[in-house]
Amino acid sequence: MDKLQVRAAGPLAGEITISGAKNAALPILMAAILAEDEMRIGNVPALRDVNTTIALLRQLGATVSDLNDSALTINPATIDNYVAPYDLVKTMRASIMALGPLVAKYGEADVSLPGGCAIGARPVNLHIQGLQAMGAEVVVEEGYVKARVDGRLKGATILMDVVSVTGTENLMMAAALADGITVIENAAREPEVVDLANCLNAMGAKITGAGTDTVRIEGVERLSGIHYDVMPDRIEAGTYLVAAAATRGKVICRKAAPETMEPVLLKLEEAGAVIERGDDWISLDMEGRRAKPVSIKTAPHPAFPTDMQAQFCTLNALADGTGHVTETIFENRFMHVPELQRMGAQMELEGNTCIITGKDGLQGAQVMATDLRASACLVIAGLVAEGTTVVDRIYHLDRGYEHIEHKLAALGADVVRIKAER
Numbered sequence: 074m075d076k077l078q079v080r081a082a083g084p085l086a087g088e089i090t091i092s093g094a095k096n097a098a099l100p101i102l103m104a105a106i107l108a109e110d111e112m113r114i115g116n117v118p119a120l121r122d123v124n125t126t127i128a129l130l131r132q133l134g135a136t137v138s139d140l141n142d143s144a145l146t147i148n149p150a151t152i153d154n155y156v157a158p159y160d161l162v163k164t165m166r167a168s169i170m171a172l173g174p175l176v177a178k179y180g181e182a183d184v185s186l187p188g189g190c191a192i193g194a195r196p197v198n199l200h201i202q203g204l205q206a207m208g209a210e211v212v213v214e215e216g217y218v219k220a221r222v223d224g225r226l227k228g229a230t231i232l233m234d235v236v237s238v239t240g241t242e243n244l245m246m247a248a249a250l251a252d253g254i255t256v257i258e259n260a261a262r263e264p265e266v267v268d269l270a271n272c273l274n275a276m277g278a279k280i281t282g283a284g285t286d287t288v289r290i291e292g293v294e295r296l297s298g299i300h301y302d303v304m305p306d307r308i309e310a311g312t313y314l315v316a317a318a319a320t321r322g323k324v325i326c327r328k329a330a331p332e333t334m335e336p337v338l339l340k341l342e343e344a345g346a347v348i349e350r351g352d353d354w355i356s357l358d359m360e361g362r363r364a365k366p367v368s369i370k371t372a373p374h375p376a377f378p379t380d381m382q383a384q385f386c387t388l389n390a391l392a393d394g395t396g397h398v399t400e401t402i403f404e405n406r407f408m409h410v411p412e413l414q415r416m417g418a419q420m421e422l423e424g425n426t427c428i429i430t431g432k433d434g435l436q437g438a439q440v441m442a443t444d445l446r447a448s449a450c451l452v453i454a455g456l457v458a459e460g461t462t463v464v465d466r467i468y469h470l471d472r473g474y475e476h477i478e479h480k481l482a483a484l485g486a487d488v489v490r491i492k493a494e495r
């Protein structure tokens with residue numbers, strides 16, 4: 074398994090270009106299943122999860138080009154298999170988003186249950202209940218969610234008990250081809266839900282309310298293949314901004330979407346960063362200062378995103394004072410805490426809150442992360458720690474950060490990928 078070796082090299086400085094959003098690209102690639110003809114999708118990040126989705130679509134029989142210059146084509150007309158097997162699904166939870174499109178278009182889908190993962194149990198009951206409300210017969214058998222419908226799904230009113238991002242996306246995709254009107258109440262309001270809705274509408278869907286907690290979908294009989302560019306990745310941009318803040322640096326993120334990042338940008342300002350925003354760029358300047366501690370509480374959009382929680386733990390671990398970080402979305406998303414403690418961070422867990430008292434420095438260590446954003450927070454810690462930090466199992470990072478070592482190097486970081494012996 075590849076590792077990342079990180080050594081402190083002073084404040085990050087310079088410019089980087091933000092990639093397309095993983096969490097928008099994955100549902101949009103799945104939405105291609107719903108089209109009648111070829112889709113061309115641009116601003117797709119070169120990530121392990123994208124490769125897994127390409128493999129999954131090919132497994133279904135779709136004709137998918139390789140990713141070239143951040144774009145690919147998907148022709149779903151050749152799909153002749155409706156099974157998403159465990160081998161692919163186990164590496165990527167977003168595979169569950171094949172379920173809605175397959176059953177809506179072909180009346181049949183067998184998608185392996187993704188299983189538990191490092192950050193929490195992450196059940197898919199809301200995806201299943203929503204499809205049942207639309208008339209699908211759904212059973213869970215031998216580790217697979219098996220959904221069937223005779224003819225088209227039927228529009229329904231669905232109240233989501235818990236706000237679920239991929240749940241909302243899965244049901245929105247299914248409803249796009251259903252017969253009649255579907256209303257999703259307590260829908261996720263994340264910008265990636267809006268990006269998917271924009272893509273579906275460009276394909277001919279009739280969706281209103283995306284970005285609010287009530288999404289209305291009037292089903293149509295067919296959707297067309299179109300050209301669509303994925304929105305910028307707000308979590309990638311946020312991660313580099315925190316990295317710059319932690320090193321007391323000054324960076325500009327180009328091709329970003331600042332309007333999707335307010336909760337993160339406000340917390341960075343509270344930490345002492347000078348932030349400027351343009352239409353598609355964000356700059357951060359710490360003016361050489363040490364960060365002030367910030368308290369955060371994760372919650373569904375438009376509140377503070379759970380996918381930025383770990384990175385802010387590192388920032389607080391270096392801050393001048395004490396900050397409280399509360400995680401309300403996932404029950405087990407503090408796996409980075411013991412690893413940061415091994416680097417000298419002063420952190421204490423009390424239930425779902427981590428109390429962090431910053432220190433003016435950390436020590437490099439061999440660390441290992443069990444999920445994507447935990448890995449990112451350890452890399453950020455390595456950028457300021459004394460000595461060498463080696464982050465193991467960086468296949469997690471490769472799921473969600475395009476060319477992370479090159480982007481960090483462009484900002485002056487000393488980061489080297491150590492290739493596993495094969």
Ligand SMILES: CC(=O)N[C@H]1[C@@H](OP(=O)(O)OP(=O)(O)OC[C@H]2O[C@@H](n3ccc(=O)[nH]c3=O)[C@H](O)[C@@H]2O)O[C@H](CO)[C@@H](O)[C@@H]1O
Binds near residue numbers: 200
């Ligand atoms: C590919 C993708 O977009 N991933 C994002 C998505 O994950 P994902 O869509 O899987 O996360 P959800 O929004 O569904 O999860 C939110 C909460 O709802 C619970 N839940 C969810 C579904 C369900 O059927 N039943 C249920 O109880 C989950 O266990 C969790 O506690 O949103 C998360 C929350 O912003 C982000 O951290 C992930 O990066």
Ligand SMILES: C=C(OP(=O)(O)O)C(=O)O
Binds near residue numbers: 096380446473
């Ligand atoms: C939790 C994440 O992703 P996923 O839902 O794909 O596991 C993430 O992007 O931080």
